[in-house]
Amino acid sequence: MIDIIHTGPFNTVQDLGRPGFRNIGVTTSGAMDPLALKIGNSMLGNETGAAAIEIQIYPFKLRFSKATAFVVTGADCGASLDGRTVQPWCALSVEAGQVLELGQPRVGTRAYICIAGGIDVAPVMGSRSTSLRGAFGGREGRHLITGDTLQTGEVSSPLDLPATGLSVVDPAYALADFYPAHEDGALVIRAIPAGEYGLFGTDAERFWSQAWKISTQSDRTGYRLTGEPIKPTTPVEMRSHGVVSGVVQVPPSGEPIIQMADANTAGGYPKIAGVIEADLWRLGQARIGSRLRFVRVTHAEAAGIERAVAGFIDDVGRTSRMVCRALQTMN
Template sequence: MIEILANSALNTIQDRGRPRAMTLGVARGGAMDILALACGNMMLGNEPDAAGIEIAFFPFRLRFLDDRAFAVTGARGPVRLDGIDLPPDWAMIARAGQTLQCDAPTTGCRTYLTIAGGIDVPLVLGARATDLKGGFGGLEGRALQKGDRLPCGVPATPGVPPHGYGLAVRCPMPDADATRVRVLPAAEYDDFTAEARHAFFQTAWRLTPSANRMGYRLEGTPLAQQRPLNLFSHGIVPGTVQVPPAGQPIVQMADANTCGGYPKIATIIESDLRLLAQTRVNGSIRFVETTRTDAVAALRAEARDQARRADAFADLRRMLMPA
């Protein structure tokens, strides 16, 4: 079990979310950076979708109430166990009574804490992810608060080596100059003017402060349509780039509604959506056109990399754990 000692608003319990529930009108939800969560879990021998804590507001501090292996992945910034600095993307064992503190990151903006055995809250619609909009999942459907005590599951493996270990190849973070994300043209792409389509790819879009788990508003060259469109609400998914009448795009994120009526100019591919999730407010974003073949290839390459990482950590645990 762990106890929250210091927390800011909207840090939540997340797993991979509820993609199958989208047909019921329920947001997919889950970790904004699924790869970072999965890497933390595989370092601990958890299932990739075990529930952890998504930390987007800092400082965050907790106390371990029993001996427990943990990992911290995602955004890179100061992380300390009883005041001792830990390397980025690191897993190790905490002893009962020790405290862990995560301060504001210097690269990226979302940090993930995973625990051996996972955070053991009830399954709701097949997942433990917190849906703040619906008020369910996670811990009572809400953000974490100071004083919360979170139960942890039974670890599937003996743990991690006494001195810990980290990722040999870290999860990619956004570039310092601009976050580049690959997109596929969406249904209404051709309904925008040629100038708007050109500007969409040539503009360095600014991520405005209107950015949360539901959606990111961008600011740049207004995108005009060839003629006004009146669309019925229709299905959308995380990664959909909609353009309201003012011409400034909105990117749907993990907690997006499952339907909407604004014209869609593009869809960010699944493998790159996590990069946008790790982009800071006022950061620069550029869209790069890709193909469906390349989007599928990126997903398959990511799956292969995760499988290799999981196997490598399993081998390390067998080699390094005390007899």
């Protein structure tokens, strides 16, 4: 069990979301940085989709009400435990009464606190994720507030973590071979042309060639981009159709919108591209006002990147279990 001592709006309980209900208007929700969630859970021996706390407003502070284990992944936010520095991506054991505090991010925007056993809130449609727009899931369908108490799940086989903790390399470095470096300060995001790509004629090339800026009108639903507008060769009216996270739509203004974790279930704007799933976590950590550039890839290239990322997550889980078993044998 954990007690929330200090928090802000938009800090919520999230897992990997609730797919399968978009046909009835229910958004998927889930972590904006699913890679951070999966790795944190793998380090603790949880299911990779166990619920955690997603933090995007700082400072944040909680108290552990019982002995457990935790890890802070995602943004490097200068975390401390009872005033002592906690390294990101390092799983640690804690005793009842210890206080974890997160400050302003040095790198990234969203941090995830994963707890052994996961956050145990009532599942809605198979997920514990908070849908702020729908006001359900998570903690009563709302963001966390000071004074909240959260239950944690039972741990059948707790890991015997080293006293100094168990760390993994930040995936931004560990997976550097599979992720392109920034170009002229712009985050490189890979995408595949989408259904209405051909409607944009020569403007389609400028979608790839220019850098876009993430505007202040961005949130968990979508990122609005600013830049030189791109428009179809002729005006187009479309019936609303299904959309998912990663879809890049172009409204009449000509400035694209990337659908994010709380993506609309349907929309009528033409789709110019779709961000590959393996790059969504990088968008989830991108700051408002930062620039990004799209790079075109094939379906085969996207699948290869996803296999590499999945292999890394599996390796983290196997290594964590192996190290902890070795420690148990030595003790």
